[in-house]
Amino acid sequence: MRTLLRLKTRQLISRVFIHPAGLPAPARWRAAPSRPSCSSPPSEDRPRPSMLRHLTTKITATGPIPVAEYMREVLTNPVTGYYVRSNMLGPDGDFITSPEISQIFGELIGVWIISEWMAAGRPRRLQLVELGPGRGSLAADVLRVFGQLRSVVAEASVSLHLVEVSPALSRVQAQNLTADGGQAADSEDEPVYRRGETAGGLPVSWYRCLEDVPAGFSIFVAHEFFDALPIHKFQRTEKGWREVLVDIDPEKPGALRFVVAPSRTLASSTLVQGFKGHRLHDVLDSPGSADLTADVDFSYLRRVAGGGVACLGPVAQRTFLKNMGIDTRMQALLRSCSDASVREQLISSYDLLTNPARMGERFHFFSLLHPSRLAALPPPPPPPAGLKLEKKRSPAPLPVAGFTELSYS
Numbered sequence: 573m574r575t576l577l578r579l580k581t582r583q584l585i586s587r588v589f590i591h592p593a594g595l596p597a598p599a600r601w602r603a604a605p606s607r608p609s610c611s612s613p614p615s616e617d618r619p620r621p622s623m624l625r626h627l628t629t630k631i632t633a634t635g636p637i638p639v640a641e642y643m644r645e646v647l648t649n650p651v652t653g654y655y656v657r658s659n660m661l662g663p664d665g666d667f668i669t670s671p672e673i674s675q676i677f678g679e680l681i682g683v684w685i686i687s688e689w690m691a692a693g694r695p696r697r698l699q700l701v702e703l704g705p706g707r708g709s710l711a712a713d714v715l716r717v718f719g720q721l722r723s724v725v726a727e728a729s730v731s732l733h734l735v736e737v738s739p740a741l742s743r744v745q746a747q748n749l750t751a752d753g754g755q756a757a758d759s760e761d762e763p764v765y766r767r768g769e770t771a772g773g774l775p776v777s778w779y780r781c782l783e784d785v786p787a788g789f790s791i792f793v794a795h796e797f798f799d800a801l802p803i804h805k806f807q808r809t810e811k812g813w814r815e816v817l818v819d820i821d822p823e824k825p826g827a828l829r830f831v832v833a834p835s836r837t838l839a840s841s842t843l844v845q846g847f848k849g850h851r852l853h854d855v856l857d858s859p860g861s862a863d864l865t866a867d868v869d870f871s872y873l874r875r876v877a878g879g880g881v882a883c884l885g886p887v888a889q890r891t892f893l894k895n896m897g898i899d900t901r902m903q904a905l906l907r908s909c910s911d912a913s914v915r916e917q918l919i920s921s922y923d924l925l926t927n928p929a930r931m932g933e934r935f936h937f938f939s940l941l942h943p944s945r946l947a948a949l950p951p952p953p954p955p956p957a958g959l960k961l962e963k964k965r966s967p968a969p970l971p972v973a974g975f976t977e978l979s980y981s
Contacts, residue, residue, distance in 0.1 A: 623652045623859045627828065628820055636817035636831055640802035646859045647800065648737050654864075655738045669796055670889070670931065671710035674921035676905075678713020680896040680974075685714060685791050686721060687973040689728070691945065692789070698728045699790040703782065704797040705734045708745035714793075715749075719772055732776045733785050742766055742778050749776055798873070803866045807832055818856065828856040870938055882946045884939040884975045890932030892974045893925060937974060945972070 627645060631637055647654050670677040689698055702711055711732060718725055732749070736742045746754030746768050754768030754776065763784035768776045779785055805816040814832045821829040870886045877883055885892075902922050909915050926932045
């Protein structure tokens with residue numbers, strides 16, 4: 573059974589990646605420069621008075637606020653939040669994500685999803701749920717793989733569910749994923765605030781809250797999602813751990829500063845960074861104009877998941893993609909590509925995704941599975957009479973694609 577699953581996963585990779593017919597047109601490939609940079613218009617460099625005024629009013633009324641509250645306001649405030657009003661992704665935005673660099677990334681995720689659906693016994697209903705889907709590039713690439721493997725997933729009812737708090741991004745996603753751009757709900761109180769259908773007939777739904785996604789067999793994808801969740805920041809002092817708060821800078825009108833709370837707090841420190849124009853950005857400068865991100869504590873995610881969940885990883889992005897067959901895909905594309913500029917883009921995007929000095933070791937994959945997924949296989953049937961086996965092989969869990977190197981063995 574273990575060998576069979578490995579072969580099936582390899583067959584999925586082969587059917588999607590080895591045949592050159594899947595080579596996209598040259599314009600489809602987007603690669604970030606080796607030294608990514610982006611200059612914003614002068615107006616974008618000025619503080620946003622509305623967000624700054626909102627924060628200073630809040631601090632004046634209630635005192636310094638936690639970093640978590642600052643992040644929540646700056647990123648998701650319904651009026652001037654960064655995610656709510658901005659189209660920040662891509663080479664012309666503040667940062668670029670792996671799905672925007674190359675469609676190979678999303679294709680590999682699509683193969684992983686189908687592989688896990690098969691390992692789960694091919695449920696009749698398959699809900700693909702993405703948290704923070706960006707421009708919809710990852711979902712589009714995944715669904716394209718589903719279309720190429722239509723014969724494999726034909727027995728399942730597939731639907732796409734997107735959890736997105738940004739109205740601006742949801743419109744971009746609808747344009748990229750649906751045939752007609754989707755339709756907004758009549759009332760803002762409805763759990764599904766936008767609906768649509770892909771060109772292939774798959775239903776797509778948008779939600780503001782994860783709790784609104786209907787129950788059913790689901791595979792969740794959260795790419796660069798946990799690092800944007802609001803966090804609390806702490807600093808170790810001579811008197812112990814103290815929480816770091818955001819306050820008004822009394823020496824600089826219209827500016828904010830970090831201060832250390834005087835009361836004792838039990839917690840650990842973390843790191844907060846800001847990104848604007850593909851460069852590190854002062855997180856207190858021009859609130860609402862830049863993305864905020866924090867290093868993910870995977871050990872904390874393990875503890876929160878508890879004993880009822882099987883956790884795999886984290887493994888480096890380079891390791892995961894190579895285990896999933898990115899080298900096989902690249903070789904197939906390069907063999908069938910004669911355009912020098914496209915070949916250069918392919919090689920550049922591959923290097924950006926896998927180079928240890930770039931995204932290869934900086935980004936990680938982490939999976940949470942039902943414990944039964946890693947349960948040992950049942951013992952094999954007894955051998956025919958008269959046949960003696962020299963050594964009994966103990967039952968082994970099924971391999972999980974990406975976290976295990978797959979081979980034809």
